[in-house]
Amino acid sequence: MQERLQKILSQAGVASRREAEKIILDGRVKVNGEVVAELGSKADPDNDVITVDGKAIVVAENRVVILLYKPVGYMTTMKDPEGRPIVTDLLKGVKERVYPIGRLDYNTEGLLLLTNDGELANTLMHPSHEVDKGYLVRVSGKVSEEQIGKLTEGVELEDGMTAPAKVAPVSESEHNSWISITIHEGRYRQVRRMCEAVGLSVVRLKRSRYDFLEIGDLKPGNFRFLAPEEVTRLKRKVYAGSGRAPRKTGIVARRQPSSPSPGGRGRGGGGGRPGGKPRG
Template identity: 45%
Template structure:
């Protein structure tokens, strides 16, 4: 009887692929395999001779996804006010090219922030990840700090989390809290998973507190931290692993290139 061919037999050894991806040395990765800490396509691998196809197989270590394609680049940008979230603006306004010109790869933005909103924006050449994260049905959690007109009360905060009616349907913040109130204005932190257009500005206007300044501090597992406006940095391996894990857990089946991206 002719033996059934092993589909992974013509691939590359798992420990070599993970070592090339910068996870650890081959010797350490072999220990991980024996300890059952590595999964390929959701199945625990314990054989040291396992081969995989890096362009097809999904691998995670201790439950954290690993990017096997070392040509992919992931950059966090603190987009400043006055810059539009596009690589080339038809109206000649400042765009994202000034932040990508020093990278060899052709990077694109994941989602959008409007010109008057600053904060965390991801730039990458990983089109598949970008389409998943920006897809309206994905609902990645985002945290914003809004400076608004007037004195926000505890009742207003409760209204934001309970839900309000907008022209395109009801919306509720996942979380909302008042950070500060002084000199006729307030700072409010809003956590949302909605990707609807300019949703933070519309929500705050609906409760009588128009936004005067808005910054996105968090996108999924990524935090802006101390990154200054107009500065960028590559994601750490821990940040990238968390982002890839999130995307793989709930990837929308109908996410395709060209989907509408949210704009805040």
């Protein structure tokens, strides 16, 4: 079935629809060897050979979304020039070629979504949708009300003022404290930099929530497939108020492989239960 080229590029994860339009206008797209540089042009992703900058694109027939507990010590990329482990190494038994929605840095653990649905990935990562992301943060020493107040109001970083965050104390011990921080921005190492800006030293950082999705009782390295209704709920969230109706998910129900992880391979450091309340 023929579809607009910008939609095909978006579904393949090449770019958002708006960015795909520019790629087409720049003459970077070919269909069956012929340059197509007009918006509104259509192609059949099942029968036509579509390339961007000479590289063929593939639109996944069966779209999946995976919720992974990323351990510390894994890169959120598709390859690493230094040869460090990457998150897709953990997806044993997954046949689809999926890629991360956003990133968690090497020393951060927790909830990471991966998918082969390019349009969904681009939509969720777009800053205009302000998807809440919740973190549990263990810091050295005690946290003052003044520090919590500054984080809540927003702090000045080298790339500008952060948006207000939701911050609350969780637990406290003699040497460490746990706080929860919820943000909707996606800047590089943002939570760590926010804490450093108010004088807090981060010992452990774990993303525990992405919008309504929670990490639950997953252990480091384990994962599960999202159910179609969960994907639909995500889409309704990001399309709300945009005037666009959620596209049918195309998500297939999948059973998680019986041995999805290396078992206890996570190197998150101690001091908290992966699915429960952190210990100080």
